[in-house]
Amino acid sequence: MTETFYEVMRRQGITRRSFIKYCSLTATALGLGPTFIPKIAHAMETKPRIPILWLHGLECTCCSESFIRSAHPLAKDVILSMVSLDYDDTIMAAAGHQAEAIVEETIEKYSGNYILAVEGNPPLNQDGMSCIIGGKPFLDQLTHAAEHCKAIISWGSCASYGCVQAAAPNPTQATPVHKVIHNKPIIKVPGCPPIAEVMTAVVTYILTFERMPELDRQGRPKMFYSQRIHDKCYRRPHFDAGQFVESWDDDAARKGYCLYKMGCKGPTTYNACSTIRWNEGTSFPIQAGHGCIGCSEDGFWDKGSWYARLTDIPQFGVEANADKVGATAAAVVGTATVAHIAASAVKRAMQKGDQES
Amino acid sequence: MTTGQQTEQELYRSEPAVYVYEAPVRLWHWINALCVIVLCVTGYFIGSPLPTMPGEASDHFLMGYIRFAHFSAGYVLAIGFLYRIFWAFMGNHHARQLFILPITNRHWWKGVLHEAKWYAFLTKEPHKYIGHNPLALLFMHVMLVWGTVFMIFTGFALYGEGTGMGSWQYEWFSSWIIPLFGQSQDVHTWHHLVMWVIICFIIIHVYVAIREDIMSRQSMISTMVSGWRTFKDNRAVDDES
Numbered sequence A: 001m002t003e004t005f006y007e008v009m010r011r012q013g014i015t016r017r018s019f020i021k022y023c024s025l026t027a028t029a030l031g032l033g034p035t036f037i038p039k040i041a042h043a044m045e046t047k048p049r050i051p052i053l054w055l056h057g058l059e060c061t062c063c064s065e066s067f068i069r070s071a072h073p074l075a076k077d078v079i080l081s082m083v084s085l086d087y088d089d090t091i092m093a094a095a096g097h098q099a100e101a102i103v104e105e106t107i108e109k110y111s112g113n114y115i116l117a118v119e120g121n122p123p124l125n126q127d128g129m130s131c132i133i134g135g136k137p138f139l140d141q142l143t144h145a146a147e148h149c150k151a152i153i154s155w156g157s158c159a160s161y162g163c164v165q166a167a168a169p170n171p172t173q174a175t176p177v178h179k180v181i182h183n184k185p186i187i188k189v190p191g192c193p194p195i196a197e198v199m200t201a202v203v204t205y206i207l208t209f210e211r212m213p214e215l216d217r218q219g220r221p222k223m224f225y226s227q228r229i230h231d232k233c234y235r236r237p238h239f240d241a242g243q244f245v246e247s248w249d250d251d252a253a254r255k256g257y258c259l260y261k262m263g264c265k266g267p268t269t270y271n272a273c274s275t276i277r278w279n280e281g282t283s284f285p286i287q288a289g290h291g292c293i294g295c296s297e298d299g300f301w302d303k304g305s306w307y308a309r310l311t312d313i314p315q316f317g318v319e320a321n322a323d324k325v326g327a328t329a330a331a332v333v334g335t336a337t338v339a340h341i342a343a344s345a346v347k348r349a350m351q352k353g354d355q356e357s
Numbered sequence B: 001m002t003t004g005q006q007t008e009q010e011l012y013r014s015e016p017a018v019y020v021y022e023a024p025v026r027l028w029h030w031i032n033a034l035c036v037i038v039l040c041v042t043g044y045f046i047g048s049p050l051p052t053m054p055g056e057a058s059d060h061f062l063m064g065y066i067r068f069a070h071f072s073a074g075y076v077l078a079i080g081f082l083y084r085i086f087w088a089f090m091g092n093h094h095a096r097q098l099f100i101l102p103i104t105n106r107h108w109w110k111g112v113l114h115e116a117k118w119y120a121f122l123t124k125e126p127h128k129y130i131g132h133n134p135l136a137l138l139f140m141h142v143m144l145v146w147g148t149v150f151m152i153f154t155g156f157a158l159y160g161e162g163t164g165m166g167s168w169q170y171e172w173f174s175s176w177i178i179p180l181f182g183q184s185q186d187v188h189t190w191h192h193l194v195m196w197v198i199i200c201f202i203i204i205h206v207y208v209a210i211r212e213d214i215m216s217r218q219s220m221i222s223t224m225v226s227g228w229r230t231f232k233d234n235r236a237v238d239d240e241s
């Protein structure tokens, strides 16, 4: 019989008092009322912990790096230890063939019950050669592990959307998880990386309630991805007032005005940065004076420039955006109209001449 | 235009006027025109805002007002469009013409070609129409029906992002349109690009209306004001309506 969460925690030397604190903090993070604290505690005391298999494809490990910096030490320790109990090739103790053996063991032992957490994505070109795990393409490991899992968590923008390795022209054909695995529930936690507290809260929710948190149409947990950075940005009053930073070194930048004109993607980016913030709630990019680059949105590398409000439209040549394309078209139409007016006038004059003669 | 073959009699013995555009259609036309102008100007300044306001944020609401004007005009445009559809059912048959392209009618396509030739100075005389001429109908149908639908759908999808999940704007528009385009940024880009398509259309539309008023065989601008189409010669019309 597998241990319960509570047993794992106690074994790690966590006091009962800290455990209850953790439960209340988790309830808060998930937006649940105080009545849920005993429910979470009860679930953790009685339910066998759900095993997690954490696979790494084509990625930079920024998701793992973010995860281990979760503000709440208990969440970090507990979830991390639970994860590493099973398989995560970055943070577990085993290595090499021993590690690969653990994957097989976990798949067999918990078949149909484990959560598959995927960081990164499989490249499909060149038979998947661009990402080899234990001598085989990552795609093989992913499809094999996905076959027996209960649900998948797509960590970060890589697994969710493709991110930098899928940016045009995407030479390795890096492909997000949901385009390769079609028959399992997938929860996307995009961001490059996702916020640590969001990651631990998502895992805790699934472990505690044994179901997925409520997802939006694109498969993201609503509790963290239902609002844009812009909706909760503390610089928003400057946006509404029409007070913008016009260049990085101007007075407006020092005064902390809105970064819209500097290309801030806050108005089009769904994430929790402006509420939860980063590094234990210390700050987030806009607070540090740089616009949001939209890292949690599909294809954000190709929606540049990060420093321009209007997206470049490469089909119309370098540095063309909607205004440049549109104004050019309008100028052409305008010129053609003037030419047509002139031609019509000439024709009319000639006909008049014909009639008179 | 004067055609040369016209006799003096014809010039004076014009055909009786026809009542084409009923009051709701004319009202819609001018309200719609006003909305589109407001939407284009405010929309442009949403994408590329005016220079920074000095002083305290609490003293200003410039961007707020610009966006408010955009959204209000957006609502008026959308409600007006719904009313226009309603009137297509209630009104006379000219009220329906804008919504239906007779694409299976070969005679109509010949008409399109003839009008195109007329504009390319390849033919001496345009046809004579009570309703819209075929080329005009083609452009107006695409822009005023589908262009408007596109702007209303993408506009409300963007609007729903602000009103948030659970609002009807979000549920009806944003929830499926944003994923359809990929993400919000692309919806912005398309909403913005089609504005420029509309601006191009406005240039052509206004020019052509004035030109037709002067050079075609029927009245144009006064018709959209009074509703009555008058004619400059009394030969047969080419749309048998």
Ligand code: HEM
Binding pocket: A267, A310, B036, B039, B040, B042, B043, B044, B046, B047, B067, B070, B071, B073, B074, B075, B077, B078, B151, B152, B154, B155, B156, B158, B159, B160, B188, B189, B191, B192, B194, B195, B198
């Ligand atoms: C002829 C019709 C319209 C035109 C020409 C137009 C034009 C524009 C333009 C150029 C933008 C800036 C896009 C960008 O680059 O970010 C914009 C934004 C927007 N439009 Fe429209 N629009 C039209 C109709 C509508 C309608 C019917 C609505 C619905 C209420 C609407 C709602 C919005 C919203 C919510 C935004 C985003 C505002 C923001 O990001 O702060 N638009 N529009």
Ligand code: SF4
Binding pocket: A229, A230, A231, A233, A234, A235, A236, A237, A239, A257, A258, A259, A260, A264, A265, A266, A267, A286, A291, A292
């Ligand atoms: S800084 Fe960015 S997110 Fe904040 S109000 Fe300005 S545009 Fe919106």
Ligand code: SF4
Binding pocket: A191, A192, A229, A269, A270, A271, A273, A284, A285, A286, A291, A292, A293, A294, A295, A296
């Ligand atoms: S502010 Fe924007 S770019 Fe920065 S981490 Fe958050 S979502 Fe990503």
